Amino acid sequence: MTKPLTVASRAQVPPFQVMDILARVAELRAEGRDVISLCAGEPGSGAPAEVSAAAAAIHAAGTPLTYTPALGIAELREAISGHYRRWYGLAVPARNVAVTTGSSGAFVLTFLSAFNAGDRVALARPGYPAYKNILSSLGVEVVELDCGPESRFQPTPAQLEQAVRTHGRLSGLMLASPANPTGTMVSKPELEALTRWCADAGVRLISDEIYHGIAYPESGAENPRGVCAWELDRCAVVISSFSKYWGMTGWRLGWAIVPDDLIDTVDALAGNVALCPPAPAQMAAVAAFSEASYEAADNFVAEYARTREYLLANLDRLGWGDAAPADGAFYLYANLGAAMDGFADSAAYCAALLESAGVAVVPGLDFDSVAGTDTVRLSFAGGYSTVREGFERIVAFQQER
Numbered sequence: 001m002t003k004p005l006t007v008a009s010r011a012q013v014p015p016f017q018v019m020d021i022l023a024r025v026a027e028l029r030a031e032g033r034d035v036i037s038l039c040a041g042e043p044g045s046g047a048p049a050e051v052s053a054a055a056a057a058i059h060a061a062g063t064p065l066t067y068t069p070a071l072g073i074a075e076l077r078e079a080i081s082g083h084y085r086r087w088y089g090l091a092v093p094a095r096n097v098a099v100t101t102g103s104s105g106a107f108v109l110t111f112l113s114a115f116n117a118g119d120r121v122a123l124a125r126p127g128y129p130a131y132k133n134i135l136s137s138l139g140v141e142v143v144e145l146d147c148g149p150e151s152r153f154q155p156t157p158a159q160l161e162q163a164v165r166t167h168g169r170l171s172g173l174m175l176a177s178p179a180n181p182t183g184t185m186v187s188k189p190e191l192e193a194l195t196r197w198c199a200d201a202g203v204r205l206i207s208d209e210i211y212h213g214i215a216y217p218e219s220g221a222e223n224p225r226g227v228c229a230w231e232l233d234r235c236a237v238v239i240s241s242f243s244k245y246w247g248m249t250g251w252r253l254g255w256a257i258v259p260d261d262l263i264d265t266v267d268a269l270a271g272n273v274a275l276c277p278p279a280p281a282q283m284a285a286v287a288a289f290s291e292a293s294y295e296a297a298d299n300f301v302a303e304y305a306r307t308r309e310y311l312l313a314n315l316d317r318l319g320w321g322d323a324a325p326a327d328g329a330f331y332l333y334a335n336l337g338a339a340m341d342g343f344a345d346s347a348a349y350c351a352a353l354l355e356s357a358g359v360a361v362v363p364g365l366d367f368d369s370v371a372g373t374d375t376v377r378l379s380f381a382g383g384y385s386t387v388r389e390g391f392e393r394i395v396a397f398q399q400e401r
Contacts, residue, residue, distance in 0.1 A: 013133035017366045021350070025360050036390040037382065039360040041180060041330065043247035044382040045300045048293035051248065055284035065279045070271035072099025072255070076282050079289045080255055087212075088228045096258050098266050101277045103210050103241040103254035107134055108273065110237045110256055113265040114204050115140050119171035121206075122163050124155050126333070126368035126375075128180045128208070135174075143167050146370070153182040153324055154190065157197040164201070173198055176208040177226060178215065178328030181367045181377040185215065185327040188227045195233040205229060205236040210254070213245035214301050215328035216308060226328065235259050244329070245297050246288050251281040304330045307380040307387045317395055321374075330381040333364070335374050339398055345373040357397040359390045 021039050028035045046052070058065075071077065077097040084092040100106040107130065115121060117139030123131050124147040132142045145159045155175065164170060175194065177186045186194070198205045207229035215224050229236040241254035258266050270276075287293055311332055315323060321337030336349060343349040346363035354360050364375030380387045 010137045010139060013137055014129070016129055016133075017347070018362045021354070021360050021362060024354060028354070028358070033358055035354070035358045035360065036386060036393065037360045038378050038380070038387060038390045039362045040381070041244070041379050042249045042381055043244065043300060043330075044386065045247040045296075045303070047248045047251065048246060048288060048290075048296035050287040050290050050293050050296075051246070051284050054287040055280060058280055058283050063283070068276040068279050068282060070274075070276055071267050072097070072277055073279075073282050076286050079286050083289055084228070084230075084257075087225045088231060090228060090230055092230065092257055096260070096263055098256045098258050098263070098270065099277050099282060100254045100256060100270070101274050102243065102252045103208070103239050104130065105270075105274060105277070106239045106241075106254050106256040107131070109266050109269050110206055110239065110258075110262075111135055111138055111140065112269055112273075113258075113262045114206070114237065115171055120167055120169065121172035121174055122155065122160060122170050123174035124153065124176070124179065125370065126153065126181055126364065126372060127174075128176060129366055131174050131176075131208075141167075143170065148371075149322065149324070152184045153179060154184055154186050155194065156190075157193050160194075160197055160201070160203075170201065170203050172204045172206060174206050174208070175229070176211075178211040180211070180329060181331050181333040181362075181364070182324035183211075183326035183329040183331045183333065184324055185226060188231075191227050191229065192232055195229065195236065199233065199235070205233055207236055207238050209238055210241040211244050211329040212240065213297065214304060214330060216305055216326070230257055235261075237262065242285055242288060245301070246293065247297070247300055248281075248285070248288070251285065252278055253281045253285055303384060304380060307384045308332075310384065310388060311378075311380060311391065314391065318391075319398065330379060332378040332380065333367075333375060334378075336376060340374055342401065346376050350376060353394065353397055357393045359393045359397070361394075 018039050025035050025037050077094040080097045081092050081094045084090040120141045120143050121135055122143040122145055125144040135142050143163050145155045147153045212226035229238050238257035242248040319338045321335030323334035350361055350363045362377045364372030
């Protein structure tokens, strides 16, 4: 008799529900249904024209697409360094820039480099599920901080102190600003307090800044780009991406700003895990830092702002409950309120909305396993007209029930 094979227990992480929803959207569209997807954090704009033109020229010229250095081509690392000078007035040496296969690749390399199995890392709940799932798969103990409206869904030093008293020493703090799903941002004083606490406690700060550049001045954010953690803590790891501000999700290209004590380890791991990021994406992405590309991306942000304004002005028509203050990113995260009547949880609501009205939104359970039963995330990244049509369908769906 053959012995049964096993699946690693560390691999038993929950699936990201938005991916299942996107698969169902594709099935319905294949059946001829008109479906509006407001679920993925995927800009409808696509890449800036100069980036697409650069990619076309690379392929038209027959440029050899060979392996690159593990941490990316020198030209792109220098361009990212220049981006930090432009936006934040920061001198980031190109050697500290690690180009990765999306921000997801940066998370894996950072977590592998900074934390041992059994270490504890704190993060906010609600939050992006991949943080928790990747850390858990690596044997790291995740300490979730219950972050509600009283702290604008962001962690505080007081919560971290309580986490230490309850769970023991922390090795890391995972921070996101603007955050997914709430869109909330930490102010510079708040970030100063968090970095000071981390420095005093010997805790590594990992700062997810992939939505930087997508912020709304009327929300009260003092920096329209966001506050970079490297302004305050050169031991922090800063993670970013071409996916959001530049709309380049499918190009699978991100980066990390890595402190000196981790850069050699990240370099070695990168060469073993993925050899290198996609070569043509790297070559074309240099054009993302042109004046025309910045202008195009800022125009994308203006469209998000217009769409956000429409949603907030009409939110009462939905009859939903409280919504998180969307300082940045392109999400509306809200309690369903009276719209939950007749549904077991937010997943049931989202399934009915998709099947009946052809509108896809994400249940809050993806982001908060405790309080997400009553919440949803609506992405307004797809553009004003798409979101407006989807919104009207949601209103009609709820009125017809």
